Amino acid sequence: MRRAHYRYFLAFTLPALAVYVLFAALPLLNSMYYSLFDTDGDVARFVGLDNYHYLFTNPTTSERFWNALVNNLEFFAIHLLVEVPLGLLLAALLTSGRLRRSTGLYRTLLFIPTTLSVVIVGFIWRLIINPLWGLVDYPLLGTETTALPTISLMSVWQYVGIPMIFLYAALLAVPSDVLEAARVEGAGGWTTFWRIKFPLIAPQFGLIAILTYIWTFNGFDLVFALNGSAPGPNYSTDILGTLFYRTFFGSSGQLADLDLGATVASVIFLIILVITGAYFGLLHRRLKSYEL
């Protein structure tokens, strides 16, 4: 029977494992492998860390890289500082106990932007804030200092539904006898939220922050849809995703370079991995231990 178990286990998991390994896990590792080679036509020559050396010492590529990294941090920070508190507010309103049958309707309406394609969201907002239409007078997307915050806020508008649903589920899970006890003690909605509900869902913020981090450092679609592969004005909206795309796919004025593309991908992966690893290694368990 035990041997039969092994046979069934393999037969049932192998198809999923094969697809997952071939088209998700292995390509990530292979990116690092390819980043150590210099390919010329069909010939690949092992060059060690030369591609990394080039990326960080060539004046153009290193300037672009650091610029994209700083922009990406700003993109992430705006999501963290605007989207998460807003999501918390919405989740708190939805679970305030002051709504009856309308909860589902509000929840669905508030989540609708999240279901749209980023491309469509980008264009909807570009049309709306286009000075040509006259609703907004200032060229928000055409000015270096406002372009990235504007794009970030479009993205916040679209994705605020994610932290909202996440925190909504966490708030629903707060045991009702705890809330009942607070009510009997005479605590109002405000006190109950900050003294009881919030501390109970607080550990979730760590996970939301790390998911936001991974997701924003994977960002590409919105910036590309609005500003193309060399996102202006003057690269002020360039993030790591567009830099990666431009490097391996090429764009006007830049040749495609698969090896350097794999190098950029590996650097981005490392940036994500180090922070995610640090979070799960150091912080996550400590946060979990405060849960009920």
Place this chain on the structure above:
Amino acid sequence: MKAARRSSERAGNLVVHALLIVFAVLAIAPILLIVVNSFKTTPAIFEHPFALPTADTFSAAGYERVFQRGHFVDNYRNSLVVTVGSTVATLVLATLAAFALTEYKVRFAPLVGGFFVAGIMLPIRLGTVPILKTMISWGLMDTLTALVLVYTAMSLPLAVALLMTYFRSVPHDLKEAARIDGAGELRTLSIVLPIVRPGLAAVASVTMLPIWNDLWFPLILAPSQENQTVTLGVQQFVGQFLNDYPALLGALTLGAVPLVVLFVVFSRQFIQGLSQGLGK
């Protein structure tokens, strides 16, 4: 005393409703603005953007141009093939894997399970260069098959993790009874399948959306006109007809509406799948 308390309670309810209505309007109004204006003439779009179309200002000319110059019928067919194909493949493979991972207590089962769960956060796009090389050498460049393979791989981790929680809740006795009756393992799986049906619905709905909406892989793996998905089609169309507002608004409406409808119909399954999947 009691009356005062009740009126303050009512005021509180009002504030909560008022705030939620404001946020709901903020979420929906931009989309409605696009949809409503897509049915208007160009002058009406610019002069009275907030007005509903009247008999004078109604025009569907934008849509005519979208269908003349765009390839929306083909785009929809491609998106449908890719989304349905990937979702079905994900469901079948993830069901088999999740059943095995919860059913057979072999030594490395937790390891394999953890390997899948870790993939939920994997930034698969960063593997694009090797994926591109694989697709070229397999002759799959610019095919919908390439997209289905990548999207299935991308969706499997969350699908397996979600379905494992559902399979764990299946009563052990049911499976034993099936086996005593002489059912093979696949037959046993098919007997318990109705019990995990809510899980399958949740997986299907969280799998579909990101695939339908993705721009990255269609752009890189299937960019030609006959293989374009809706998301890529809209992106290219808008890039070409920047000054034709009615056509632009029409294209955006065509891209947005099917998903909004689909989501409103399946919102409960979707939100269930999302909150459980992220909570892992």
